[in-house]
Amino acid sequence: MSDNNRLRDVFDAIADPTRRRLISLLAEVDDLPLHELTAQFQMGRTAVSKHLAILKEAGLVLDRKIGRETRFRLNATPLKEINDWVAFYSKFWSMNMMRLNQLLEEEEK
Incomplete structure (x- = not known):
């Protein structure tokens, strides 16, 4: 996603500590499924998904479906x-x- 197509400001996306933690987790590996990311937080899958959606809108996270599983990876650009x-x-x-x-x-x- 190019800078012109971003839906959300990068500064806004990283303002939340949970989203910064998600970025850190994704920076350590190639990609992670949602259930593994959720296990790192004391919140439900829906809440983690909402944070990932914000990061995705800012172009910081990319996702791909593998069967029924969605895997996420960092786009640090x-x-x-x-x-x-x-x-x-x-x-x-x-x-x-x-x-x-x-x-x-x-x-x-």
Whole structure:
């Protein structure tokens, strides 16, 4: 799914701790069936499915049917948007910390 076809904002999709945990679980393996994902949470299959649907709308999760089983896998490509956003602020804080260090060194002299 291209960025233009996403139905949900990636930032919105990862805002929930359960969805972040689902992303972590899916990052560790190629794919997992719904029942194995559900076993990792203290909530029902329907609740986990709703979280997966939100991740799918954001393009973060892909699914495929194998017989009666649905297997899910991570599509990390949309996470680049978050990485790029955080990288900007990382540069901002690095520059400010460097300026602070320079100021402190000047005051010590």
